[in-house]
Amino acid sequence: MVPTAHYLILSVILFFIGVLGVFVRRNAIVIFMCIELMFNSANLAFIAFARHLDSMDGQIFVFFVMTVAAAEAAVGLGIIIALYRNRETVNVDDINLMKW
Amino acid sequence: MEGLLFYGLAAIMVISSCMVILRKNPVHSALFLVLTFFCLAGLYLLLQAQFIAAVQIIVYAGAIMVLFIFVIMLLNLDNEVASESGHGVQKFWAMLLCIVLAVSFVSIMTARVFTGEKGDFPPGVVNTVGNSEVIGKLLFTEYLLPFEIASVLLLAAILGAIILAKKKL
Numbered sequence: 001m002v003p004t005a006h007y008l009i010l011s012v013i014l015f016f017i018g019v020l021g022v023f024v025r026r027n028a029i030v031i032f033m034c035i036e037l038m039f040n041s042a043n044l045a046f047i048a049f050a051r052h053l054d055s056m057d058g059q060i061f062v063f064f065v066m067t068v069a070a071a072e073a074a075v076g077l078g079i080i081i082a083l084y085r086n087r088e089t090v091n092v093d094d095i096n097l098m099k100w
Numbered sequence: 101m102e103g104l105l106f107y108g109l110a111a112i113m114v115i116s117s118c119m120v121i122l123r124k125n126p127v128h129s130a131l132f133l134v135l136t137f138f139c140l141a142g143l144y145l146l147l148q149a150q151f152i153a154a155v156q157i158i159v160y161a162g163a164i165m166v167l168f169i170f171v172i173m174l175l176n177l178d179n180e181v182a183s184e185s186g187h188g189v190q191k192f193w194a195m196l197l198c199i200v201l202a203v204s205f206v207s208i209m210t211a212r213v214f215t216g217e218k219g220d221f222p223p224g225v226v227n228t229v230g231n232s233e234v235i236g237k238l239l240f241t242e243y244l245l246p247f248e249i250a251s252v253l254l255l256a257a258i259l260g261a262i263i264l265a266k267k268k269l
Contacts, residue, residue, distance in 0.1 A: 002106045007147070008209045010110045014117055014136075016202040021121035023194030024187070029126050029172060033133050036164065037117055040140055043152075051147040055219030056226075056234055059149050060243050063235070066159055067250040071257030073164045077171045078264030084175045085267070 007048035014041035028080050028090040032073070039069045106146055113139040126172050130165060137161040148223045151232040 014037060021034030043062045050058025084090055112135070119132040137160045144153035226234050239247050 002103055002146070004214055005209050005212075006106070006110075007143070009206050010113070010143075012202055012205045012209065013114055016198045016205075017114070017117045017121060019201075020194055020198045023198070024191045025121060026187075027126055027177070029168065029175075029177075030121070030129050033120060033126075033129055033168065036133065036160075037120065037136065040137065040160070043156075044140060044143065047144055047147045047149050047152060049214075050149070051223075052214060053216050053219050054222040056221045056238055057219070059152050059231075059235060060238055062149075062152050063155065063239070064246060064250055066155060067254060070159060070164060071253050073167055074257045074261040075264065077167055078261040080171060081174065081265045090175060090177065 004048050004052040008045055011041045011045040011048065014038075014044070026091050026093055028083070028092055028095070029077075031092065032076055032080070036069065036073070039065060102146060106143070109139045109142045109146075113143075126177060127169065130168050130172060133168075134161050134165050137165070148226065149231065151235050 018034040018037035018041065021037065022031050025031055025034065043065055046058040046062045046065070050056065050062075080090055083095060087095060089095070116132045116135040116139070120129045120136065123129050123132065137156060141153040141156040141161070144150075144156060221234060
C-alpha cells in the first residue's frame with residue numbers, strides 16, 4: 001500500500017500549484033480554476049486521512065466540500081459574467097476599484 | 101501495481117495542473133483541469149472511496165467544468181490572452197513563497213508518523229455492504245442536519261447565480 005504521507009505530499013504540491021496560479025495569473029476565470037485546484041487538494045488530504053484512520057467521516061466531509069465548491073463556482077461565475085458585462089474585461093489588473 | 105498506478109496518476113496530475121497555470125489560453129487550462137480531476141478520481145478509487153470518485157467525475161469533471169467552459173465561451177476573451185505579461189517581481193516572489201512553503205509542509209509531513217484512533221470502517225467491513233450504502237446511511241442519520249443545510253446552501257447559490265447573471269433585476 002502507498003504510504004499516507006505520499007498522498008499528503010501530492011496534496012501539498014497541488015495546493016501550492018493552485019496558490020502560485022492565483023498569484024501569477026491575471027485572468028479571473030483561470031484564478032477561479034486555481035481555487036478549484038486548491039479545493040481538490042484539500043479533498044485528497046481528507047480522503048487520504050479517512051483511509052489511514054479507517055473512518056468514513058473524511059469522505060462525508062469531502063461530499064460537503066464538493067457541495068460548497070459547486071455553490072461557489074455558480075455564484076463566482078455569475079459575478080464574473082456581471083463584471084464582464086459592466087467592464088468588458090476579466091483581467092484582475094483592471095478590476096481594482098476595491099483594492100487598497 | 102497499486103504503487104505504479106499511484107505514481108503514474110500523481111505524475112500526470114502534477115504535470116497537468118502545472119499546465120493549468122502555464123497555458124495562456126483559458127480553454128486549454130480548463131481542459132487540463134478536467135484531466136487533473138479525472139486522475140484525482142483514480143486516486144480516490146485507490147483510496148477505497150468509490151462513491152466520492154463517482155461524484156468527482158460527475159460533479160467536478162462534469163458539471164462544474166462544463167460551467168467554466170460555458171462561461172469562457174460566453175465571454176469574448178481573445179484580447180485577454182495577451183494581457184498576462186508583466187508583474188515580473190510579483191511572479192518571482194510568488195514562486196519563492198510557494199516553494200518555501202511547499203518544502204516546509206512536505207518536511208513536516210515526512211517527519212511525522214500519523215497516528216490516531218482507528219475508526220469503525222476498515223475497507224473489509226465497508227466492502228461487504230458497499231461504499232455508497234455506508235455513506236448514504238451516515239448522511240441520513242449522523243449527518244442529517246449538515247445535509248439539509250447543504251441543500252439550503254445550494255438553493256441560495258442557485259438564486260444568487262440567477263440574480264447576478266441577470267441583465268436587469
